[in-house]
Amino acid sequence: MAAQLAFFILLTAGSVVFAWQVQRLRRGLAMGRPSERNDQPLRRWKTMARVALGQGKMGSRPVAALLHVVVYVGFVLINIEVLEILVDGAIGSHRFFAPYLGGAYVGIIGFFELLGVAVIIACLAFLFRRHVMRIPRFRHADMKGWPSKDADIILYIEIMLMSALLLMNTAEAAMDAEAPVVVGHWLAPLLSGMDENSLHWIERIAWWFHFAGILAFLNYLPRSKHFHIILAFPNTWYSKLSARGRIPAMPSVTGEIKSMMDPSYVPDETAVPDRFGAKDVSDLSFANLLNAFTCTECGRCTSACPASITGKSLSPRQIMMATRDRVEESLDKGESAKDNHLLDNFISRESLWACTSCNACVEVCPLNIDPLDIILQMRQYLTMEESAAPAPLNSMMSNIENNGAPWAYPQADRAAWINE
Amino acid sequence: MTDTLHVPILADMLAEGKKPDVLFWVGCAGSFDDRAKKVTKAFVKLLNEAGISFAILGSEEGCTGDPARRSGNEFLFQMQAMQNIEVLNGYDVQRIVTTCPHCFNTLKNEYPELGGKYEVFHHSQFLRELLKAGKLTIQGGAFKGKRIVFHDPCYLGRINQTYEAPRDLLKALDAELHEMGRCKKNGLCCGAGGAQMFKEPEKGDKDINVERVEEALATKPDIIATGCPFCKTMISDGVSHSGKDVPVLDIAEAIVQAGDLS
Ligand code: SF4
Numbered sequence A: 001m002a003a004q005l006a007f008f009i010l011l012t013a014g015s016v017v018f019a020w021q022v023q024r025l026r027r028g029l030a031m032g033r034p035s036e037r038n039d040q041p042l043r044r045w046k047t048m049a050r051v052a053l054g055q056g057k058m059g060s061r062p063v064a065a066l067l068h069v070v071v072y073v074g075f076v077l078i079n080i081e082v083l084e085i086l087v088d089g090a091i092g093s094h095r096f097f098a099p100y101l102g103g104a105y106v107g108i109i110g111f112f113e114l115l116g117v118a119v120i121i122a123c124l125a126f127l128f129r130r131h132v133m134r135i136p137r138f139r140h141a142d143m144k145g146w147p148s149k150d151a152d153i154i155l156y157i158e159i160m161l162m163s164a165l166l167l168m169n170t171a172e173a174a175m176d177a178e179a180p181v182v183v184g185h186w187l188a189p190l191l192s193g194m195d196e197n198s199l200h201w202i203e204r205i206a207w208w209f210h211f212a213g214i215l216a217f218l219n220y221l222p223r224s225k226h227f228h229i230i231l232a233f234p235n236t237w238y239s240k241l242s243a244r245g246r247i248p249a250m251p252s253v254t255g256e257i258k259s260m261m262d263p264s265y266v267p268d269e270t271a272v273p274d275r276f277g278a279k280d281v282s283d284l285s286f287a288n289l290l291n292a293f294t295c296t297e298c299g300r301c302t303s304a305c306p307a308s309i310t311g312k313s314l315s316p317r318q319i320m321m322a323t324r325d326r327v328e329e330s331l332d333k334g335e336s337a338k339d340n341h342l343l344d345n346f347i348s349r350e351s352l353w354a355c356t357s358c359n360a361c362v363e364v365c366p367l368n369i370d371p372l373d374i375i376l377q378m379r380q381y382l383t384m385e386e387s388a389a390p391a392p393l394n395s396m397m398s399n400i401e402n403n404g405a406p407w408a409y410p411q412a413d414r415a416a417w418i419n420e
Numbered sequence B: 001m002t003d004t005l006h007v008p009i010l011a012d013m014l015a016e017g018k019k020p021d022v023l024f025w026v027g028c029a030g031s032f033d034d035r036a037k038k039v040t041k042a043f044v045k046l047l048n049e050a051g052i053s054f055a056i057l058g059s060e061e062g063c064t065g066d067p068a069r070r071s072g073n074e075f076l077f078q079m080q081a082m083q084n085i086e087v088l089n090g091y092d093v094q095r096i097v098t099t100c101p102h103c104f105n106t107l108k109n110e111y112p113e114l115g116g117k118y119e120v121f122h123h124s125q126f127l128r129e130l131l132k133a134g135k136l137t138i139q140g141g142a143f144k145g146k147r148i149v150f151h152d153p154c155y156l157g158r159i160n161q162t163y164e165a166p167r168d169l170l171k172a173l174d175a176e177l178h179e180m181g182r183c184k185k186n187g188l189c190c191g192a193g194g195a196q197m198f199k200e201p202e203k204g205d206k207d208i209n210v211e212r213v214e215e216a217l218a219t220k221p222d223i224i225a226t227g228c229p230f231c232k233t234m235i236s237d238g239v240s241h242s243g244k245d246v247p248v249l250d251i252a253e254a255i256v257q258a259g260d261l262s
């Protein structure tokens, strides 16, 4: 009875905190402008199925893709076992489904155990890549501090959860030669020589550790880059579907120009935004903010970015992390952080002007995240609200304004090349 | 082949009651930049050679607005776009070909929502169609056995998924086509896009064009080919910086040189 009570207290606490976390995240996402990306639902479902569910963009890095798919499949399938954990915990049973499923149960558990071993190996390989191989994209300047720690913590949690599962089954196998497990029996000799009582305690502690670990993990997720396991789905649904090279037209500007060219045209005054472009996260769209919370900080974008490659301060991953950090700051500090902005406090002007709009970051992102969209909106703010473009760009633009070309040649001479 | 180029101006042509099949959008670089003007002329030579009925806008053409938009100046971009669209629609232009991937992208992807809907081609696509239709012959002689490496312009390749048209033309030169590790959708930018062409780079370890040229030169090319006036400038400057002497040519220039049309 005491165990069941403890189970319910833990479960309720874990769920309440998680619900609060989700609510907090929703408040964060709601800071952005509403997204217009609600069109073409069929294409959106397909994109989601291909990119999120099917991991369609991971393949370009096969080793990482293989390791990732092991952890991904392992995570999803092993979590089916949570169902049994919940039933056992709630009614005080032990392996509730075993009698109903018979031999199939042993098969399923054996499969989960093998997956668990594979997940542990994959996580160790991930740690190896980060700490021994020191792959550059994991060691770029923007990964200093929390982002690197976050990545490690997740791997440690996964390893511990899987180990607890295996230890639980091993202890049970050591006590009972008929226990409905597979790998547990293979590992049981490791625990030989222990008395029944200790084995029982090990089995119970591992069970509780696994259960509490899942709840802890669930609540760690929303604070971590690891929330992509859930957000990947809505995020890919909200992918940009229009032509890659298209920057959407600002309707307020269109209205203004139309009325300049045609005095009888009446522009829609309600279309005028408070601010052109983006200075803070509240100027960005819902999809931009969802991108930021979905980013796994894998750094594929930064490793493909010509500016990052040549040592400029711009890193597209940093753009995404900064956007998220600024939303988190607004959520946590509210009023006291209202004088901060995404611009300057989190993203430097220098990095914004280093972008070549080459689209490499967007292309490689396994989750269809679009750092370029944020960069361009922030440039719009700088140029249209603050007239703060770098001086040579200002001269280029005044040339376009005055003579229809970025250089100071008269428009009348545009066909002069014919006779040169 | 005569040396004089035949370049009709659209307004004149229409005044004579004739209508061209396609408008050649020359672009600002193609009109004013010395290295790009050579590309413009090479392309016109090929159009003349193939007997294509085309025209240019001449002084009625204005910057598409791409560098202004990518510098964040949406207002100036739309001013340019609306003016150009007014001219193009006024002349009932349907098909446009351009030698600049930035103009190509803007005309194709950004003008439609402002009322400018055209069928837009990059010259590599257009020339490939001519080649397929037998209107253009490409002679390989001068390039036989030469090593050519192609640099994908971002706005042609990754952004508009046009990888094969330029390559098919280069293959027709009988040359050995080589690829850099970072090519096609993984192509590395030359460093000019997003209006970088018009400003100094931010501080870093290296210039982007130098990084790109090192990669290109590692393939030991006799020629570096590309399909964008800005890439051509950046790559040429990068080659000079390296102290090597490797010509950087637009696809149209390579075809003209191969056929000894120049
Ligand atoms: S679009 Fe900008 S941020 Fe993205 S890879 Fe290219 S230069 Fe880097």
Ligand code: SF4
Pocket (backbone or CB within 6 Å): A294, A295, A296, A297, A298, A299, A300, A301, A302, A316, A317, A320, A364, A365, A366, A367, A368, A369, A370, A371
């Ligand atoms: S934006 Fe995409 S590619 Fe870049 S770090 Fe985030 S998940 Fe990785």
